Amino acid sequence: KAGVTQTPRYLIKTRGQQVTLSCSPISGHRSVSWYQQTPGQGLQFLFEYFSETQRNKGNFPGRFSGRQFSNSRSEMNVSTLELGDSALYLCASSAPGTSGRGSHNEQFFGPGTRLTVL
Amino acid sequence: DAKTTQPPSMDCAEGRAANLPCNHSTISGNEYVYWYRQIHSQGPQYIIHGLKNNETNEMASLIITEDRKSSTLILPHATLRDTAVYYCIVITNAGNMLTFGGGTRLMVKP
Numbered sequence: 001k002a003g004v005t006q007t008p009r010y011l012i013k014t015r016g017q018q019v020t021l022s023c024s025p026i027s028g029h030r031s032v033s034w035y036q037q038t039p040g041q042g043l044q045f046l047f048e049y050f051s052e053t054q055r056n057k058g059n060f061p062g063r064f065s066g067r068q069f070s071n072s073r074s075e076m077n078v079s080t081l082e083l084g085d086s087a088l089y090l091c092a093s094s095a096p097g098t099s100g101r102g103s104h105n106e107q108f109f110g111p112g113t114r115l116t117v118l
Numbered sequence: 119d120a121k122t123t124q125p126p127s128m129d130c131a132e133g134r135a136a137n138l139p140c141n142h143s144t145i146s147g148n149e150y151v152y153w154y155r156q157i158h159s160q161g162p163q164y165i166i167h168g169l170k171n172n173e174t175n176e177m178a179s180l181i182i183t184e185d186r187k188s189s190t191l192i193l194p195h196a197t198l199r200d201t202a203v204y205y206c207i208v209i210t211n212a213g214n215m216l217t218f219g220g221g222t223r224l225m226v227k228p
Contacts, residue, residue: 004161035216043162043205043218056215091160092216107216109161 003028004110006091012116018079021113025072025093031055032074033107034066035089046089049074081117088112121145122206127223130200136193138222140206143187148210149213151182153216155202162205162218167192196226 005024015017025032033056034046045058049068066076072093078085092107141168149212152167164181166173166180168189173180179192193200205221 033215042220043216045215045217048215060217092161106164106167107162109163111159111161 001043004091004093004108004111006089006110008113009111010114010116012118013081014118015081015083018077019081019115020075020077021089021091021115023074023076023091023093023110024076025091026095026108029093029095029108030072031094032068032072033094034074035078035090035092036060037090038086043090046076046097062069078115083117086115086117088114121208121217124204124206124217124219124222126220127225129225129227130193130196132198132226133195136196136200136224136226138191138193138204138206138224139188140191141188142206142208145186145208146210149208150210151180151186151189152207152209152216153178153180153204154207154216155200156221157199157202157206164206183220196224198228200224201226223226 004005007022031050035043036046046060047054048056049064052068063079068074073079090109090112092109094107124155150167151167153165154162155165156162166175166178168180168182170182170186182189203221205218
Protein backbone atom coordinates (compact mmCIF):
# COMPACT_ATOMS: atom_id res chain seq x y z
CA LYS A 1 0.00 0.00 0.00
CA ALA A 2 1.16 3.50 -0.69
CA GLY A 3 1.86 5.57 2.38
CA VAL A 4 0.38 8.87 3.44
CA THR A 5 1.20 11.58 0.95
CA GLN A 6 1.23 15.30 1.52
CA THR A 7 1.48 18.13 -0.95
CA PRO A 8 3.25 20.39 -1.31
CA ARG A 9 6.37 19.35 0.61
CA TYR A 10 7.67 22.90 0.95
CA LEU A 11 5.89 26.22 0.86
CA ILE A 12 6.91 29.82 1.38
CA LYS A 13 4.27 32.43 2.07
CA THR A 14 4.16 35.96 3.42
CA ARG A 15 2.27 37.29 6.40
CA GLY A 16 -1.42 37.83 5.77
CA GLN A 17 -1.68 35.25 3.00
CA GLN A 18 -3.61 32.04 3.27
CA VAL A 19 -2.47 28.52 2.49
CA THR A 20 -4.07 25.16 1.76
CA LEU A 21 -2.27 21.89 2.43
CA SER A 22 -3.36 18.53 1.12
CA CYS A 23 -3.17 15.02 2.55
CA SER A 24 -4.00 11.68 0.95
CA PRO A 25 -4.36 8.92 3.56
CA ILE A 26 -3.49 5.29 3.17
CA SER A 27 -6.13 3.50 1.14
CA GLY A 28 -8.91 2.30 3.41
CA HIS A 29 -8.07 4.66 6.26
CA ARG A 30 -10.98 6.90 7.17
CA SER A 31 -9.43 8.92 9.97
CA VAL A 32 -7.11 11.78 9.14
CA SER A 33 -5.42 13.90 11.79
CA TRP A 34 -3.37 17.06 11.36
CA TYR A 35 -0.48 18.18 13.54
CA GLN A 36 1.79 21.18 13.78
CA GLN A 37 5.40 20.61 14.74
CA THR A 38 7.73 23.41 15.80
CA PRO A 39 11.06 23.30 17.64
CA GLY A 40 9.62 25.22 20.57
CA GLN A 41 6.23 23.57 21.01
CA GLY A 42 6.92 20.08 19.76
CA LEU A 43 4.15 18.23 17.98
CA GLN A 44 0.67 19.55 18.66
CA PHE A 45 -2.67 18.18 17.56
CA LEU A 46 -4.73 20.41 15.28
CA PHE A 47 -7.82 18.37 14.38
CA GLU A 48 -9.07 14.98 13.31
CA TYR A 49 -11.55 14.11 10.61
CA PHE A 50 -13.46 10.88 10.26
CA SER A 51 -15.98 10.20 7.51
CA GLU A 52 -15.97 13.85 6.46
CA THR A 53 -16.76 15.09 9.99
CA GLN A 54 -14.45 16.83 12.39
CA ARG A 55 -14.28 14.51 15.34
CA ASN A 56 -11.69 16.20 17.55
CA LYS A 57 -10.13 19.62 17.65
CA GLY A 58 -7.01 20.91 19.32
CA ASN A 59 -6.39 24.28 20.87
CA PHE A 60 -5.68 26.38 17.80
CA PRO A 61 -7.35 29.61 16.64
CA GLY A 62 -10.09 29.64 14.08
CA ARG A 63 -7.62 30.64 11.37
CA PHE A 64 -6.80 26.95 11.21
CA SER A 65 -9.48 24.90 9.52
CA GLY A 66 -9.81 21.68 7.65
CA ARG A 67 -12.10 19.41 5.77
CA GLN A 68 -12.30 15.87 4.55
CA PHE A 69 -13.71 14.62 1.28
CA SER A 70 -15.72 11.51 0.56
CA ASN A 71 -12.58 9.70 -0.60
CA SER A 72 -10.98 10.46 2.83
CA ARG A 73 -8.50 12.94 1.36
CA SER A 74 -8.16 15.95 3.60
CA GLU A 75 -7.12 19.55 3.34
CA MET A 76 -6.20 22.05 5.97
CA ASN A 77 -6.29 25.78 5.50
CA VAL A 78 -4.57 28.54 7.42
CA SER A 79 -5.80 32.05 6.80
CA THR A 80 -4.11 35.35 7.61
CA LEU A 81 -0.74 33.74 8.09
CA GLU A 82 1.50 34.87 10.93
CA LEU A 83 5.23 34.42 11.36
CA GLY A 84 4.54 31.96 14.17
CA ASP A 85 2.71 29.67 11.78
CA SER A 86 6.04 28.62 10.30
CA ALA A 87 6.20 24.92 11.07
CA LEU A 88 6.15 21.39 9.77
CA TYR A 89 2.54 20.36 9.23
CA LEU A 90 2.03 16.63 9.49
CA CYS A 91 -0.90 14.55 8.44
CA ALA A 92 -1.58 11.10 9.86
CA SER A 93 -4.13 8.50 8.89
CA SER A 94 -5.40 5.57 10.87
CA ALA A 95 -7.82 2.71 10.62
CA PRO A 96 -9.30 2.18 14.09
CA GLY A 97 -9.64 -1.48 14.79
CA THR A 98 -8.67 -4.15 17.22
CA SER A 99 -5.40 -5.88 17.83
CA GLY A 100 -6.57 -8.31 20.46
CA ARG A 101 -5.38 -5.90 23.15
CA GLY A 102 -8.02 -3.26 22.85
CA SER A 103 -8.38 -0.89 19.95
CA HIS A 104 -5.11 0.00 18.32
CA ASN A 105 -4.35 3.64 17.84
CA GLU A 106 -1.43 3.43 15.41
CA GLN A 107 -1.23 6.44 13.21
CA PHE A 108 0.69 6.53 9.96
CA PHE A 109 2.34 9.85 9.31
CA GLY A 110 3.14 11.51 6.04
CA PRO A 111 6.43 13.32 5.41
CA GLY A 112 4.90 16.69 6.21
CA THR A 113 4.66 20.08 4.54
CA ARG A 114 7.24 22.57 5.70
CA LEU A 115 5.64 26.01 5.72
CA THR A 116 7.76 29.12 6.02
CA VAL A 117 6.03 32.44 6.61
CA LEU A 118 8.09 35.52 5.80
CA ASP B 119 1.33 19.85 32.03
CA ALA B 120 3.49 17.30 30.30
CA LYS B 121 2.14 13.81 30.88
CA THR B 122 5.50 12.16 30.22
CA THR B 123 9.09 12.94 31.10
CA GLN B 124 12.03 11.68 29.06
CA PRO B 125 15.76 12.44 29.11
CA PRO B 126 16.58 14.88 26.31
CA SER B 127 19.37 12.81 24.81
CA MET B 128 21.14 9.47 24.99
CA ASP B 129 24.00 7.77 23.21
CA CYS B 130 24.26 4.10 22.36
CA ALA B 131 26.96 2.03 20.70
CA GLU B 132 25.97 0.27 17.52
CA GLY B 133 24.98 -3.34 18.18
CA ARG B 134 24.25 -2.74 21.84
CA ALA B 135 20.84 -2.49 23.44
CA ALA B 136 19.36 0.97 23.75
CA ASN B 137 17.17 1.44 26.83
CA LEU B 138 15.04 4.56 26.70
CA PRO B 139 13.20 5.48 29.92
CA CYS B 140 9.94 7.35 30.29
CA ASN B 141 8.15 8.57 33.39
CA HIS B 142 4.36 8.88 33.32
CA SER B 143 3.45 9.08 36.98
CA THR B 144 -0.02 10.57 36.38
CA ILE B 145 -1.15 7.93 33.90
CA SER B 146 -4.82 7.00 34.17
CA GLY B 147 -6.16 3.48 34.26
CA ASN B 148 -7.51 3.66 30.72
CA GLU B 149 -4.41 5.19 29.16
CA TYR B 150 -1.96 3.25 27.07
CA VAL B 151 1.74 3.95 26.69
CA TYR B 152 2.72 4.51 23.07
CA TRP B 153 6.16 4.98 21.59
CA TYR B 154 6.85 6.72 18.30
CA ARG B 155 10.11 7.82 16.76
CA GLN B 156 10.98 10.48 14.25
CA ILE B 157 13.97 10.15 12.02
CA HIS B 158 15.30 13.42 10.67
CA SER B 159 13.16 14.89 7.88
CA GLN B 160 10.50 12.20 8.20
CA GLY B 161 7.13 11.97 9.89
CA PRO B 162 6.83 10.09 13.20
CA GLN B 163 6.72 6.31 13.03
CA TYR B 164 4.82 4.04 15.40
CA ILE B 165 6.99 1.60 17.35
CA ILE B 166 4.99 -0.17 20.03
CA HIS B 167 2.34 0.30 22.67
CA GLY B 168 1.14 -1.35 25.86
CA LEU B 169 -1.26 -1.08 28.77
CA LYS B 170 0.28 -2.91 31.69
CA ASN B 171 1.99 -6.01 30.37
CA ASN B 172 5.37 -6.09 28.69
CA GLU B 173 5.16 -6.13 24.93
CA THR B 174 7.52 -7.13 22.14
CA ASN B 175 7.37 -6.77 18.39
CA GLU B 176 9.84 -6.89 15.55
CA MET B 177 11.13 -3.43 16.33
CA ALA B 178 11.38 -3.23 20.09
CA SER B 179 10.31 -4.33 23.54
CA LEU B 180 8.31 -2.29 26.00
CA ILE B 181 8.68 -2.82 29.73
CA ILE B 182 6.03 -1.17 31.91
CA THR B 183 6.48 -1.11 35.68
CA GLU B 184 3.86 -2.77 37.81
CA ASP B 185 2.56 0.57 39.10
CA ARG B 186 2.52 1.84 35.47
CA LYS B 187 4.28 5.03 36.46
CA SER B 188 7.22 4.44 34.17
CA SER B 189 8.28 2.40 31.19
CA THR B 190 11.36 1.55 29.17
CA LEU B 191 11.64 1.09 25.43
CA ILE B 192 14.33 -1.39 24.49
CA LEU B 193 15.94 -1.57 21.07
CA PRO B 194 17.81 -4.87 21.44
CA HIS B 195 20.52 -4.31 18.84
CA ALA B 196 20.70 -0.65 17.92
CA THR B 197 21.85 0.27 14.41
CA LEU B 198 22.88 3.60 12.96
CA ARG B 199 19.45 3.83 11.35
CA ASP B 200 17.88 3.89 14.81
CA THR B 201 19.28 7.38 15.36
CA ALA B 202 16.14 9.42 15.88
CA VAL B 203 14.03 11.28 18.41
CA TYR B 204 11.93 8.85 20.45
CA TYR B 205 8.63 9.98 21.89
CA CYS B 206 6.76 8.37 24.74
CA ILE B 207 3.11 9.36 25.02
CA VAL B 208 0.12 8.24 27.02
CA ILE B 209 -3.28 8.19 25.41
CA THR B 210 -6.60 6.49 25.66
CA ASN B 211 -7.47 4.32 22.72
CA ALA B 212 -10.60 6.36 22.23
CA GLY B 213 -8.69 9.29 20.87
CA ASN B 214 -6.36 10.04 18.00
CA MET B 215 -5.02 13.20 19.60
CA LEU B 216 -1.32 12.64 19.98
CA THR B 217 0.72 15.22 21.83
CA PHE B 218 4.45 14.72 21.82
CA GLY B 219 6.78 16.34 24.31
CA GLY B 220 10.47 16.87 23.74
CA GLY B 221 11.32 13.21 23.41
CA THR B 222 14.75 11.61 23.69
CA ARG B 223 17.26 12.18 20.95
CA LEU B 224 19.03 8.84 20.58
CA MET B 225 22.37 8.90 18.85
CA VAL B 226 23.68 5.50 17.83
CA LYS B 227 27.43 5.64 17.33
CA PRO B 228 29.66 3.20 15.44
